[in-house]
Amino acid sequence: MQLEQAPSIRTTIVRRLAPSYAAMGRFGLILVMLLMMAVLTILQPAYFLTRENLTNIARQISSNSILALGEFAVIVTAGIDLSVGSVMGLSMIVLALAVHADWAAGMAVAVALLAGLGVGLVNGLALTRLHLPHPFIATLATLNIARGATYLLSGGVPISGLPPIVRMWGADDITLLGGTSFPIDFPISFLIVIALYLAMWVLLTKTSTGRHIYAIGGSPKAAQYAGINIPRNLALVYVLSGGLAGIAGILLAGRVNSGYPTAGTGAELDAIAAVIIGGASFFGGRGTAGGVFIGAIIMGLLRNGLNLMNVSVFWQQVMLGFIILLAVYLDVLRRRAMRLES
Amino acid sequence: MPALVEMRQITKTFGPVAALNRVDFAVNADEVVGLVGDNGAGKSTLMKILTGVYQPDAGEIWLGGMRVHFHSPLESRQRGIEMVYQDLGLAENLSAIANIFLGREITRRTGGLRLLSEGEMERQGRQHLDGLQISLPSVFFPVERLSGGQRQSVAIARATAFRAQLVIMDEPAASLAVSEAAKVLALITRLREQGVAVVLISHRLQDVLDVSDRIVVLNRGSKVGDLRRRDATMGDVVGLIVGKSA
Structure with missing residues (x-):
């Protein structure tokens, strides 16, 4: 123990660097991401760095990164939300049905979002009011309920054709810096992704609610002693996760110009993978929105790169598995190093 | 009396x-x-x-x-009346300052949002720790990185901060x-x-x-x-x- 009552420049620097062990993991992730981009640039010099390909990646990862964001909030509380893939499918079908029933576009989008929020609320209440033993169970139930409802509502067939104002969110670009000599066409869906990540980052790191969510994940007992309303905060993260899955469904529907009942099957696993690659802990209380963002990008780069290389989707899945193992093992090593040092 | x-x-x-x-x-x-x-x-x-x-x-x-x-x-x-529990009741993943203020965070309004006042919490937290002559390697480390005695001190500081x-x-x-x-x-x-x-x-x-x-x-x-x-x-x-x- 050394005193730090009169902080010298050195101790000030040490102090400023001290909280960045979490950041160290993130720098590692950023390195992995840059490495993948470098390799892909070398292997596919004519195509990888083109604007078309990059915006394509951005559009493709939008839905998964939004699912991962909601999943992340849940995993911070040491929970799990298995229903996000089904909720995304449900939201898509609800949107398509509402549009085909001649609802106004705004209403259709709102009701798709409400479907997501609703399932999230059911998940949260099943955990906090019905006291189901683990969120795995409640969300496994709603995974099936939402998927079944999706098939029932759609009759098992895709519902194609959405109006431009609905498609726009998932499919269109917006021109940034339009008046300058460097206009950039940017996918609207990826702008939404960035806005949502920023909002989640503010919520989790800049508000007392976020502090409480981390505390609940780190030590439920400490949270309880501190008088934190645990049920309310838990319900909140499941509602957020459901709502974000609803938004992911709206964007995906726009991108593919339809709602199809199998959409998002198994997507919860990709979302969980992005969260874990992004450095969050399954035991709760650890991880950052920025890390999850990079985790989702790494998954997108992997898919894109392997597609460009004509690697079959079967091998892609094998590779993804190895990436998950590697990411978590690196995290284990980092934690061990941190513990030895202190 | x-x-x-x-x-x-x-x-x-x-x-x-x-x-x-x-x-x-x-x-x-x-x-x-x-x-x-x-x-x-x-x-x-x-x-x-x-x-x-x-x-x-x-x-x-x-x-x-x-x-x-x-x-x-x-x-x-x-x-x-405050109790320091045997298991300390600290959130291991949060810093000493965050633990001291857990459930009683200081916030301020910024652009319509109620945000944490990290600077103010750090200032008051340090003042309180100094007053009790508690020295920590860093008030920003997650408390899981502190020794048993340091963690006990944080728990006591938390109990006496208000x-x-x-x-x-x-x-x-x-x-x-x-x-x-x-x-x-x-x-x-x-x-x-x-x-x-x-x-x-x-x-x-x-x-x-x-x-x-x-x-x-x-x-x-x-x-x-x-x-x-x-x-x-x-x-x-x-x-x-x-x-x-x-």
Whole structure:
């Protein structure tokens, strides 16, 4: 123990660097991401760095990164939300049905979002009011309920054709810096992704609610002693996760110009993978929105790169598995190093 | 002047088990009271009644001369009674500052949002830690990276950060190395100097004798001893705990 009552420049620097062990993991992730981009640039010099390909990646990862964001909030509380893939499918079908029933576009989008929020609320209440033993169970139930409802509502067939104002969110670009000599066409869906990540980052790191969510994940007992309303905060993260899955469904529907009942099957696993690659802990209380963002990008780069290389989707899945193992093992090593040092 | 806290004729039974039988227990301001007894003697039950975790079957609690009823730990905390639990009740993944302010964060309005005031919490937190002469490698480390004694200090700092009048500590030195235990005991003495009363529950009788002004002994739910420190020897206390007359 050394005193730090009169902080010298050195101790000030040490102090400023001290909280960045979490950041160290993130720098590692950023390195992995840059490495993948470098390799892909070398292997596919004519195509990888083109604007078309990059915006394509951005559009493709939008839905998964939004699912991962909601999943992340849940995993911070040491929970799990298995229903996000089904909720995304449900939201898509609800949107398509509402549009085909001649609802106004705004209403259709709102009701798709409400479907997501609703399932999230059911998940949260099943955990906090019905006291189901683990969120795995409640969300496994709603995974099936939402998927079944999706098939029932759609009759098992895709519902194609959405109006431009609905498609726009998932499919269109917006021109940034339009008046300058460097206009950039940017996918609207990826702008939404960035806005949502920023909002989640503010919520989790800049508000007392976020502090409480981390505390609940780190030590439920400490949270309880501190008088934190645990049920309310838990319900909140499941509602957020459901709502974000609803938004992911709206964007995906726009991108593919339809709602199809199998959409998002198994997507919860990709979302969980992005969260874990992004450095969050399954035991709760650890991880950052920025890390999850990079985790989702790494998954997108992997898919894109392997597609460009004509690697079959079967091998892609094998590779993804190895990436998950590697990411978590690196995290284990980092934690061990941190513990030895202190 | 009335005692800071006075518990009168407290009785509590759990089914057929009489956990406490007409126990009187008082703590004066600026006093460290050691509460000792064998396992199952009723120490924890008595303190859980004082903090509102349990309700007594009979008896009264008076605080500064006023009768009070605590229905939850939140209510007793609002009246300045804090408990440091044996498992410390710290969020291991959060920093010392975040733990001190957990559940009572300082916030400010910024552009319509109520955001954490990290700078203000750091300033007040450091001031409080300095006042208790608690030194940490960093107030930003997650507390899981601190030593056992440092974590105990953070838990005590947390308990005393908000105008606590009485802090109850359950085995604060039980799992600590000798030098760290000494620091925690010094911290208890410092709290008393700052006008905070302490109830120290401990099996380490030497610690209790070292820092207490008064020692209360429970045996099978009854109070069997209430000794001023200067009148007590180790032999007296051990005799009362095991049930022989002193």
